Amino acid sequence: MLRVENIYKSFGNFLAVSGAQLTVGRGELVAVIGPNGAGKTTLFNLITGQLKPDRGKVVFKEEDITRLSTHLICRKGIARSFQIANVFPRMTVFGNVQVSVLSQQRQSNSLFRPASTMAVKETEEILESVGLIAKAYELAGSLSHGDQRILEIAIALGNEPELLILDEPTAGMSPEETRITMDLVRRLAETKGLTILFCEHDMDVVFNVAQSIMVMHHGRTIVQGAPDEVRRNEQVQEAYLGDEDA
Amino acid sequence: MVKPGSSLRSFWICAAILVVLLFLPPVIPRFYTYILASIFVTSLLAMSLNMVVGYGGMFQFHHAAFYGVGAYTFGLLLTKTHLPMLVAFIAGPIAAALAGLLIGWFCVRLIKLYFAMLQISLGSLLWAIAFRWYSLTGGDDGMHGIPTPSFLFSSTHAYYFILIVFSACLFLMYLILKSPFGMTLQAIRDNPDRCEAVGVNVRRHQLIGIIIATFFAGVAGVLFVVLEHSVFPDLLFWILSLEIFIMCLLGGWFTFIGPVIGAAIMVSLRTFVGIYTQYWTLILGVLLIFLIFFLPEGIMGFISAKFSSKPGEGIERAVE
Numbered sequence: 001m002l003r004v005e006n007i008y009k010s011f012g013n014f015l016a017v018s019g020a021q022l023t024v025g026r027g028e029l030v031a032v033i034g035p036n037g038a039g040k041t042t043l044f045n046l047i048t049g050q051l052k053p054d055r056g057k058v059v060f061k062e063e064d065i066t067r068l069s070t071h072l073i074c075r076k077g078i079a080r081s082f083q084i085a086n087v088f089p090r091m092t093v094f095g096n097v098q099v100s101v102l103s104q105q106r107q108s109n110s111l112f113r114p115a116s117t118m119a120v121k122e123t124e125e126i127l128e129s130v131g132l133i134a135k136a137y138e139l140a141g142s143l144s145h146g147d148q149r150i151l152e153i154a155i156a157l158g159n160e161p162e163l164l165i166l167d168e169p170t171a172g173m174s175p176e177e178t179r180i181t182m183d184l185v186r187r188l189a190e191t192k193g194l195t196i197l198f199c200e201h202d203m204d205v206v207f208n209v210a211q212s213i214m215v216m217h218h219g220r221t222i223v224q225g226a227p228d229e230v231r232r233n234e235q236v237q238e239a240y241l242g243d244e245d246a
Numbered sequence: 247m248v249k250p251g252s253s254l255r256s257f258w259i260c261a262a263i264l265v266v267l268l269f270l271p272p273v274i275p276r277f278y279t280y281i282l283a284s285i286f287v288t289s290l291l292a293m294s295l296n297m298v299v300g301y302g303g304m305f306q307f308h309h310a311a312f313y314g315v316g317a318y319t320f321g322l323l324l325t326k327t328h329l330p331m332l333v334a335f336i337a338g339p340i341a342a343a344l345a346g347l348l349i350g351w352f353c354v355r356l357i358k359l360y361f362a363m364l365q366i367s368l369g370s371l372l373w374a375i376a377f378r379w380y381s382l383t384g385g386d387d388g389m390h391g392i393p394t395p396s397f398l399f400s401s402t403h404a405y406y407f408i409l410i411v412f413s414a415c416l417f418l419m420y421l422i423l424k425s426p427f428g429m430t431l432q433a434i435r436d437n438p439d440r441c442e443a444v445g446v447n448v449r450r451h452q453l454i455g456i457i458i459a460t461f462f463a464g465v466a467g468v469l470f471v472v473l474e475h476s477v478f479p480d481l482l483f484w485i486l487s488l489e490i491f492i493m494c495l496l497g498g499w500f501t502f503i504g505p506v507i508g509a510a511i512m513v514s515l516r517t518f519v520g521i522y523t524q525y526w527t528l529i530l531g532v533l534l535i536f537l538i539f540f541l542p543e544g545i546m547g548f549i550s551a552k553f554s555s556k557p558g559e560g561i562e563r564a565v566e
Contacts, residue, residue, distance in 0.1 A: 114421075155444060
């Protein structure tokens with residue numbers, strides 16, 4: 001469904017991503033792992049168009065989306081969450097999700113209809129499915145960090161994506177919150193048939209959930225394969241698994 | 247989300263205020279009708295600014311330029327052509343919106359302070375044209391005794407005309423800010439990057455916001471001419487832009503009605519304190535210092551926060 005072919009991106013003299021490869025099949029739950037600074041977030045930004053690669057290609061559903069701008073990539077069916085909580089703080093939780101549902105329905109430019117009557121059912125369904133419905137009318141900026149991260153996912157769901165990209169969905173979360181979030185991710189993959197690509201620090205989380213794992217190191221792809229295969233790979237052990245502090 | 251009861255209540259409050267305003271002219275002195283009309287015109291300008299700054303989060307620092315464009319277009323068409331009043335009336339705001347499109351097209355490519363700087367310089371260009379093109383605009387003298395239609399000559403009629411157009415514009419702005427468009431505009435203000443990632447064409451959305459706001463600024467410009475029968479380059483000068491900025495600050499950025507309060511305060515200060523001293527801005531300055539320390543959300547922001555049960559909800563209600 002998604003193919004990243006030999007992609008490069010440098011910032012000044014620093015090669016953030018140098019020759020990364022990634023394949024995501026329809027319905028798969030794919031994880032990208034790698035030590036800090038391995039280029040995981042940059043890779044995601046390259047896929048969703050926040051950054052443009054120096055070289056290489058991003059192919060989604062057999063279509064080259066490398067040079068498309070961010071909002072057009074989103075409309076192709078790729079939605080994402082961000083590593084740092086990235087919500088609309090002055091709006092309600094409900095409004096946060098509603099904005100993305102309205103965008104999905106191509107209603108963002110509708111000028112004279114009251115927004116309060118639009119996309120209500122869809123928005124409520126999403127909030128229900130992620131467990132934020134009780135907080136629907138609180139200001140997004142006043143939510144706890146964990147809830148803001150969940151809201152992030154809910155906003156992404158508003159776009160009815162085929163591919164959902166989550167950039168470290170559990171960053172900064174307590175073990176309990178991490179468990180809840182990963183359960184949610186797994187449930188979304190199962191019930192909605194979503195294809196999910198995420199990156200993660202926590203090794204246990206990754207090996208429990210992911211069906212395919214891509215390991216990055218210094219901006220390069222070391223290997224992509226099933227969890228067992230990755231665990232046995234010598235290079236991976238050297239680069240990442242052996243070094244518990246990473 | 248406003249509770250159903252409270253939106254009905256605000257509707258009745260608005261209706262009551264409108265009725266009072268309709269019956270005021272016969273009972274109050276002519277001078278006060280003039281001041282009120284002047285407040286309406288200034289309020290409309292300040293609210294159109296608030297649409298881009300408070301709701302849109304764009305640093306439109308030279309908004310008065312479009313007010314001037316509306317006023318000059320209306321004035322020039324009435325003076326130099328024999329077009330019907332209606333055509334001139336519509337042409338004013340459209341010219342302002344076109345200027346908004348032209349300037350905004352460049353500005354939305356930049357952010358924050360860079361947006362502001364470009365906007366000030368391009369807006370000042372419009373001022374320079376009005377100031378220098380003597381043969382057309384009358385230069386620094388401007389144009390006086392603009393022949394507005396006879397039915398608007400009496401100040402009472404002008405008052406009613408301005409009140410009706412002002413109310414209609416307020417209603418339209420309210421609809422727009424509550425619409426998906428307005429909601430998305432506020433989302434862009436809060437977080438443009440996130441908005442782009444949910445599939446919103448941020449630049450185009452901001453540009454449309456600027457065009458709408460400059461259109462309303464143009465309406466305010468036309469109403470100014472209806473009230474004063476004259477135009478002069480000060481209408482496009484950056485000092486006026488600063489003044490309407492302060493009005494929004496006084497009233498409250500994130501509230502719909504705030505700029506009206508701010509405009510009322512500024513116009514009254516200038517009129518009534520201005521009688522005693524030309525340094526009325528001194529009082530304004532002191533007022534602003536107190537405001538920044540004690541009511542950082544502006545007067546309306548403070549009121550709506552006070553009358554809502556939960557902290558923060560007041561702001562939210564205003565944003566909605």
